[in-house]
Amino acid sequence: MGFSCGIVGLPNVGKSTIYRALTSADVTIEPYAFSTITPNIGVVDVPDVRLEHIALSIKPDTVIKTTLNFVDVAGLVEGASLGEGMGNQFLSHIRDVDAIAHVIRCFQDKNIPHITPELNPLKDIEVIELELILKDLDTIDKRINKIQKASKSGNKDALRDLDILERIRIELNEGTPVSSLTLEEPERALVDQLYLLSAKPQFFVANIGEEQLKAESDPLLEQVSEAAIARGIPYISLCSKLESEILDLPAEERQQFSEEMGIAESGLENLVSVGYELLELITFFTTQSNEVKAWTVTDGTSAAESAGKIHSDIQSGFIKADIIKYEDLIDFQSESAVREKGLVMTVGKEHLIEDGDIIHFKFRS
Numbered sequence: 001m002g003f004s005c006g007i008v009g010l011p012n013v014g015k016s017t018i019y020r021a022l023t024s025a026d027v028t029i030e031p032y033a034f035s036t037i038t039p040n041i042g043v044v045d046v047p048d049v050r051l052e053h054i055a056l057s058i059k060p061d062t063v064i065k066t067t068l069n070f071v072d073v074a075g076l077v078e079g080a081s082l083g084e085g086m087g088n089q090f091l092s093h094i095r096d097v098d099a100i101a102h103v104i105r106c107f108q109d110k111n112i113p114h115i116t117p118e119l120n121p122l123k124d125i126e127v128i129e130l131e132l133i134l135k136d137l138d139t140i141d142k143r144i145n146k147i148q149k150a151s152k153s154g155n156k157d158a159l160r161d162l163d164i165l166e167r168i169r170i171e172l173n174e175g176t177p178v179s180s181l182t183l184e185e186p187e188r189a190l191v192d193q194l195y196l197l198s199a200k201p202q203f204f205v206a207n208i209g210e211e212q213l214k215a216e217s218d219p220l221l222e223q224v225s226e227a228a229i230a231r232g233i234p235y236i237s238l239c240s241k242l243e244s245e246i247l248d249l250p251a252e253e254r255q256q257f258s259e260e261m262g263i264a265e266s267g268l269e270n271l272v273s274v275g276y277e278l279l280e281l282i283t284f285f286t287t288q289s290n291e292v293k294a295w296t297v298t299d300g301t302s303a304a305e306s307a308g309k310i311h312s313d314i315q316s317g318f319i320k321a322d323i324i325k326y327e328d329l330i331d332f333q334s335e336s337a338v339r340e341k342g343l344v345m346t347v348g349k350e351h352l353i354e355d356g357d358i359i360h361f362k363f364r365s
Contacts, residue, residue, distance in 0.1 A: 002046045002272070002296045003279055004069035006094030006200075008132075009103035010124050011075030012112050014207040014240045016040065018103060019072040021243035022268050039093040040072040046272050048294055050326055050356060054285055055292050057333050064293040066283065068272060071097055076131050091135050095195040099275055100202045102128055106220040106237070107209035121223040125204070132197040133172050139194055140169050164190055172198070201278045204228050204235035205271070210242050213262045234274045238267040282355035285326070286310065287335065297353070304349035307361045317364035318349050326356035 009015050023042035045065040055063045073093045094100065104121050105114060116123070144165050150158035164187050171181055177198035178191060191199050206224040221237055228235035242261060246254050258266070265273075276282070280299045284306060285292060295309050303323075308315030323345045328338045335358075338344060353359065 002066045002068040003098040003275055003281060004071065004096065005271070005275060006097035006100045007070060007072045007103060007205075008076060008094065008100055008128060010105070010115055010127065012114060013075065013103045013105035013124070014107070015072055015075065015103045017240040017244050018205065018207060018238070018267065019070060021238075021240050021247065022271065023070055024247055040070075042070045042072075043067050044070065044268065046294070046296075047266075047269055048283060050283075051285065051292065051294050053330055054287065054326070054358065057329055058287050058292055058335070060287065060290050060292045062291040062293075064291065066294040066296045068275075069097075076128055091131070091197065094197065097200065098279055100132075100197070100200050101205050101271065102202055103205045103207055104224050106206045106212065106218070106224065107239075107241070109209070119220055121206070121220055122227060125224075125227050129177065129198075130175070133175065133177060136178060136194075136196045136198050137169065137172050139196060140165050140172065143194060144169070160186065161190055201233075203233050203274055203278055206235060206237040207240050208237050210239055210261070212237075213239055213242070234278060236267075236270045236274055238270065239263075240267070243267045282353070284353050284355075284357045284359055286359055286361075288360060299355070300352055302349060303347050303351045303353055303359070303361075306353050306359065307363065310361070313365065314361050314363045319362040319364060321347050321351070321362065322360040323347060323351075323353070324358040324360075326358060329358060 007015050007019060019040050019042065023040075023044050044067065046068050048065065051063060051065060071094055073091070076091070102125070104124055105119060106121060108119070144162065147158045147161055147165075151162045168178065168181070168187075168191070172178070178196050179199050179201065183191060204224050204227065206221050208218070208221060212218050212221065224235055224237075243263070243266065246257060246263075249257060258264075276296075281296050282299045282301075284295050284297065286295065287293075295306070297306055297309055301309075303321040304315050304318045307318050307321070324335060324338050325343070325345075328341075328343045329335065332338050332341060332343075
């Protein structure tokens with residue numbers, strides 16, 4: 001799997017429309033708050049033109065893309081961390097995601113009321129950020145209460161954890177998300193155990209209207225851009241309404257219509273690109289057993305660890321790996337031609353693989 005992404009935002013910002021545009025799923029979309037009660041969970045193939053090009057050269061029976069999980073939860077409101085609007089329940093649905101896509105409304109539509117009289121992206125951003133922090137404070141307080149008894153008995157691990165948690169609690173109370181803190185081990189290990197929401201990598205998704213697609217500038221979108229820069233996080237913009245409508249067109253008409261509307265990349269392609277960069281992910285490919293398959297790993301993963309992504313037996317029995325560069329396969333059109341040119345690289349288990357590597361693993365069964 002590529003990665004899992006939680007979609008959060010205030011009510012009526014277009015989260016479910018974005019979810020439909022990204023996943024092609026049939027979801028209930030209504031112009032009022034909390035039309036989404038249970039989370040929408042979708043699995044989509046990650047688009048990668050390299051996989052298609054490799055398939056043209058290899059001509060396999062099967063082509064398997066890596067996948068991306070989306071979790072769309074109901075709109076959050078002030079007090080969500082305390083249960084307002086069932087927010088506490090909704091927040092629990094994104095504990096396990098790898099990254100959070102924070103959807104911010106930048107489109108005008110009198111038929112879809114916003115929770116405030118005027119659109120204010122900065123205020124909307126602050127509401128969601130505060131709710132994530134408050135949820136984390138609740139999680140921290142519960143863990144502190146749990147380990148205080150052990151710490152009083154002099155348990156060294158409990159004392160260490162208590163000190164870490166109390167320092168993090170101070171930062172959260174000052175409005176600092178955990179993602180902004182510099183953490184060392186065992187601090188990071190403890191944070192990972194708690195699945196803190198403000199610790200997760202996050203990016204903004206500005207949901208714009210059709211008229212904003214070709215506008216040279218837009219004050220609402222500029223607010224999102226400035227907020228993202230201030231926080232050191234990426235952002236993308238998309239028109240969820242238009243992208244959802246594109247899904248209803250015949251497949252052969254979608255590309256032309258997208259170009260006419262000024263949509264260079266689909267929302268899914270844009271989100272995948274940002275998500276992979278944010279999480280420092282790369283893709284490698286395998287072409288064995290008459291199958292071409294894409295795999296996702298963290299940048300800096302070794303050849304042996306990559307083998308383990310496929311199966312633990314391949315990692316434990318790892319002997320070596322033959323690597324073909326994607327560009328070489330495209331240039332010479334076949335793996336045999338690349339081998340004839342002497343461009344296949346044989347590496348050991350510690351070798352760090354690179355994005356686009358086509359790998360053949362040798363292992364003891």
